[in-house]
Amino acid sequence: MSSMDLLLLWSDRMVVSIVIWFTLFVALLYLARMPAHRSIRSLCLIVRNGFRLAARAVRQVEEKLNQRNREVLLANGQESTEQLLEREFHRVNAVVSRDLSGYPNLQRQLSEQITRIDEDYQQSTEIPPEAPGWVKAVETVAKLRNDDSGMVGKILGEIHSTIKKSQVSALNEYRKASAKRHLLLKNMMPYWRKLTQTLSDVDRSIKGLEDRSQVIDQQMDQYEKIRARSPQAERTLSSSSMTQFFISGLVLTIAIVGGIVNYYLIALPMSEMVGANSMLGPFRASNVAALVIITLEIAMGLFLMESLRITHMFPVIGTMDDKMRKRMLLMTFTLLLILASVESSLAFMRDLLAADREALRQTLSGIQAANPEFRWIPSMGQMIMGFVLPFALTFVAIPLESFVHSSRTVIGVCGIGLLRLLAITLRYLGSMSYHLGNTLVNLYDLLIFIPLRFEELFVHYSKGSKNTHKKQHTPKPNQGNNTYEGGHGL
C-alpha cells in the first residue's frame, strides 16, 4: 500500500480523507495527552539536568585550572622575586666586599690623618712670649732714691735701651713663630681635603647600600605578598605575565622574520651543495638543509645563552660546575662561529649564483649582460648579513624564555575563559531545553485545542451541574429533603 493509498483510505476525496485522518490524529493526541506531556517534560528535564551536570563539571575543571594557574603564576613570581633578591644581595655583597672590606684600612687612614692634623694643630697654637726676668730688677731700681748723681737715671736709660733691643728681638721671634704656625696650618689643608674626600666616599658607599636596602625592602614586600598569596600580588603577576607574553611574542615574531630572511639567504646555495632535485620526503633536501642549519644556529644560541646563565631553560647546563660550563660556552661559541662562517660563504655563493642566473636571463632575452660597477656592495652586504644573523638569532633565547614562561599563564587564562564560556553556554542550553519542554507542551495542546475546548466546556458544564445538584441537595432549613427528588436539572 502506497502512502497515497493510505492517505485516501477513508474517502476518494482528498480533503475528506485528510480531515478524517486529522481528526483521528487529534483524537489520538488528545487521548495520549497526559502521558505525552509527562514524556516531553521528563525528556526536557533529563536534557536540562544533563546540561547542568556538564556545566558543573566544566566549572569544576575551570576551578582546578584556575587553581593550577594561580599556583604557576605565584611560583613563577616567587622564583622571579627570589632571583631579584638574590641579585640585590649579590650587589650588596659586592659593595660591602669592595668598599667596607677596606674599612679597617680606612679607619687607620682616617685616624692617621686626624692625628697628623691634631699634631699640626697643636704645633700651630700661639704661645705667649714669657715676660722678661729683669722686669722686677727694673722695678727695684726704679724704687731707689735719686741722689742727684744721676746713677739711677743712667741705669734706667741703659735698661730702656736694652728693653728696646729686647722688644725688637722678641717681636722678630714672635713674627717668625707666627709664620711657622701659619705654614703648619697651610700644610693641614690637603689633609683636611683628603679627610673630607674619604668621608664623602664612605658616605656614598653607605648611600648606595641604603638604596639597595630600599630595593630589597620593596622586593621583600612583594615576596611576602606572593608568599601570602594575596590577590593584589596575583593581579600584579598576571598583568606582568600578559605584558611579558605580548612583548616577547612581538620580539619572537621579529626573530622569525629574521630567520626567514636567513633561510632565503642560504636555501639557493644549499641546492648547489645537496642538489636541487634531491628530496627528503615531500620537501627539497636543500630547503631542509638550510632549515637545519638555521635551527642548529638557534640551538647553539640557546646553549650559549644558557652557558652564560642569561637564560635558565635547561637546569642541566645551569647546574654545571663552572669549568664544565665554560667548556660548553667555548664549544657552542666555536660551533656558532663555524656555522656563521659557513652561512656567510653560502650567502656569497648565493650572490654569485643569482648574478649568473641574471646574466643568463639577460642573454636569453637578447639584452647585453650588464656588469654593474658596484656589484660588490650587495655581495659584501649579503656576506655580512650571513655572518651577523646567526649571532643576532642567539638573542632569541631571551624572549623565548619569557614567552615560554608567560605563555603558561596566558594559556591558562585563555583556557579558564573558554571553560567559563562553555559552562555558561551549557547552563543556557539547559535552561533553553527546560523552556523548550513547556513550549512543546503548549504546542501539543495547540494541536488538540478543539477537543480541549470541548473538555473545558464539559467540565464547566459538569461543575455547573454538580453545583446546581449540590445546591439542590443541600438541605435548607426550611426545605428538608424535598429538593433531592427534583432530579438532575440542567
Add this chain to the structure above:
Amino acid sequence: MNNFQPRRFLTALLITCTLLLSSGCGEQVAPGRAVYMLMDTSGTYTQQLQKAQMIINYLLGTLDSGDSLAVARIDSGSFSEKDIVAKVTFDNRPSVATSQKREFRNQIDRFVKTVKGSPYTDISGGMLQAAEYLDETGAGKRNILIFSDMKEEIKKGHKRDFELPMDGIEVIALNVTKLSSDNIDPREYMARLDEWNKRVVSGGGTWRIINDLDRVETILN
C-alpha cells in the same frame, strides 16, 4: 624544562647531521618536467624559426634543475634521433644547469643559422619520437610543443595512419599559421586542427593551441 637529556640531544644532533650529509647523495626523484619541442623546417615555415628561438629562450629561463628539454626538427622523416637538434637534462647543481642552458642556446643558434628546408613534413613521426623521449625521461609533467602550421605531408611509402601514444602528454601547437588555401576555405584550417585534436585525445593526451606568442608564459602553466 627538566626533561633535557644530553644523550638524547646528541643523538638527535647526530641524526640531523647524518641526514644533512646523506641528503647530498639522497634519493634522486624523477625530474619534474620534460618538454620536447618540434620545429617545422619545411618550405617557407623556416622563416618562422626566429619565433621558435624566442620560445626556446623562454623554456630555458623557466625550466629548472632536474627538468629535461629537447628540441627536434620536423622534416621528411622525423621518427629519428638524428632529428634531435639538442637535448639536455639540467643538472642538480644550479650553476651547472646555467652553463648547460648557455650551451643549449648556442646549439639552437647554430642550428637556426644553418637550417635548410625539407620537402615533406612528417609531424606524426616527430610526435612519436617525442613521446618516446618523454617516456624515457619519466618526468611527472610532459609537454610536446609543436611549432608548425600542422599541415602534414608524408613522403611516399611512409606509414603514419596509426594511433599516437600520447598518454599523459600535453600537446601544444604553437604559431599555427594559416596557409593560403586556409584563407580560401577556413574550414580546411579548422578541420586540420580538429583532426590533430582527435588524434592526440584518442592517444590519451590533451591538446591546446597557442597562436599569440605574446602569451608565451602560459605555455607551461
